[in-house]
Amino acid sequence: MQTSEFRQLRWPAAAAGLDAHARLRHLVAGALRTGRPLAVWREPGAATPRLLVARSLEATYTGLPPALDAQAPAGFAFFPFRDSDQNPALFLPADVLYDAGQPETVAVSPKARELVPNLTAWLAAGMVKEMAWHHSAQPVPHAATEAEYTQLVTRGVEAIETQQVLKVVTSRAARRALPAGFDPLAAFTELDRKYPLAFVSLMSVPGVGTWLGATPEILAEVTADGTFRTMALAATQPLTAEVTPRTAIWRQKEIEEQALVARYIVNCFKQLRLREYHETGPRTIIAGELLHLRTDFEVNLKHVPFPSLGTDMLRLLHPTSAVGGMPKAAAMHFIQQNEGYDRAYYSGFLGPVNVAAPGVARLYVNLRCLQVRADQAILYAGTGLTVDSDPEREWQETEMKLRTISAALQ
Numbered sequence: 001m002q003t004s005e006f007r008q009l010r011w012p013a014a015a016a017g018l019d020a021h022a023r024l025r026h027l028v029a030g031a032l033r034t035g036r037p038l039a040v041w042r043e044p045g046a047a048t049p050r051l052l053v054a055r056s057l058e059a060t061y062t063g064l065p066p067a068l069d070a071q072a073p074a075g076f077a078f079f080p081f082r083d084s085d086q087n088p089a090l091f092l093p094a095d096v097l098y099d100a101g102q103p104e105t106v107a108v109s110p111k112a113r114e115l116v117p118n119l120t121a122w123l124a125a126g127m128v129k130e131m132a133w134h135h136s137a138q139p140v141p142h143a144a145t146e147a148e149y150t151q152l153v154t155r156g157v158e159a160i161e162t163q164q165v166l167k168v169v170t171s172r173a174a175r176r177a178l179p180a181g182f183d184p185l186a187a188f189t190e191l192d193r194k195y196p197l198a199f200v201s202l203m204s205v206p207g208v209g210t211w212l213g214a215t216p217e218i219l220a221e222v223t224a225d226g227t228f229r230t231m232a233l234a235a236t237q238p239l240t241a242e243v244t245p246r247t248a249i250w251r252q253k254e255i256e257e258q259a260l261v262a263r264y265i266v267n268c269f270k271q272l273r274l275r276e277y278h279e280t281g282p283r284t285i286i287a288g289e290l291l292h293l294r295t296d297f298e299v300n301l302k303h304v305p306f307p308s309l310g311t312d313m314l315r316l317l318h319p320t321s322a323v324g325g326m327p328k329a330a331a332m333h334f335i336q337q338n339e340g341y342d343r344a345y346y347s348g349f350l351g352p353v354n355v356a357a358p359g360v361a362r363l364y365v366n367l368r369c370l371q372v373r374a375d376q377a378i379l380y381a382g383t384g385l386t387v388d389s390d391p392e393r394e395w396q397e398t399e400m401k402l403r404t405i406s407a408a409l410q
């Protein structure tokens with residue numbers, strides 16, 4: 001389905017006084033009222049957010065990761081760390097689209113034609129205050145104490161020492177009270193303002209819940225000119241006045257940890273027998289108030305005999321060793337046996353497919369994120385372990401990472 005077949009609805013005269021952001025809010029309120037899944041996001045470097053609304057919850061269920069090619073359906077992927085009945089893999093079809101950079105119209109897909117009368121009426125209706133955000137029905141995950149987390153790290157290091165795994169990423173959930181009158185859309189706008197280089201997102205899906213995030217990590221990207229990109233992102237230290245990308249020094253442990261993630265990606269290329277890729281880095285990059293090491297990988301799809309490389313790579317990559325570990329199956333087993341909580345959509349992936357244009361998709365690893373519940377937020381962070389990991393330092397690293405998304409709660 002091409003977005004060129006979409007019907008463009010113009011805002012009526014009654015909406016003339018609403019700016020692009022007020023229109024976004026009005027459309028979000030309408031989607032929430034009618035129980036439709038929605039995604040709001042702002043790409044790194046973009047000036048304005050976009051909104052996608054799916055016509056129904058049923059239409060979002062998908063068993064597989066999305067196909068990354070120009071003919072595939074347009075929509076927004078929301079994939080859990082591990083696909084399960086509690087945390088289903090979702091692909092929100094692009095039924096209603098709004099781009100705050102072009103606030104004169106709202107686009108409706110051919111499959112959502114029956115929404116046009118109600119939507120037309122809604123565009124002319126007065127703004128409502130109440131926003132009924134969706135909350136997950138799953139139990140609130142256990143929030144590890146410092147003692148519990150350092151123990152988990154110790155077990156992870158032991159698993160590396162005894163060669164059960166080469167690398168594993170442990171993580172934890174933390175709970176924070178919601179500020180009075182917490183408004184997820186205002187929080188999204190704050191993340192948008194604060195982190196121009198991040199992929200900033202707000203999802204709300206009936207039964208699944210409401211998630212906010214500001215992630216630095218691309219999982220898989222395909223562009224209109226036929227380029228595939230991915231990255232190996234790992235290693236963490238705080239950005240300070242003295243320590244910047246130009247002056248940062250990395251320890252052996254961090255260099256090795258990031259190199260393992262890069263190796264994991266090269267192994268995925270090898271499995272597909274792809275040899276023609278460009279590798280740049282590792283370089284030190286800024287993500288919020290943190291520094292990471294990043295290697296960029298690029299493949300010119302016009303020069304390789306793999307038309308479905310994007311789709312195949314996505315299926316091989318997730319979950320990468322930046323959030324799972326190496327070897328993948330052993331690291332996933334360790335996490336399942338030892339982590340003691342449900343990651344749900346944290347360290348899964350999300351992003352638009354064929355929305356901006358056919359053949360343009362950008363999927364991000366869902367990091368620096370939180371889940372909104374009725375009376376609290378659940379924040380998530382993890383750390384990549386190697387044989388030299390110090391449990392106390394790893395706890396501190398999760399604290400630093402939690403700070404990024406905590407900006408949504410101020």
Ligand SMILES: C=C(O[C@@H]1C=C(C(=O)O)C=C[C@H]1O)C(=O)O
Nearest residue numbers: 233234235236322381382383384
């Ligand atoms: C797991 C997270 O981040 C990942 C792990 C990193 C690390 O171990 O240093 C760095 C960046 C991310 O690839 C997280 O933010 O929760």
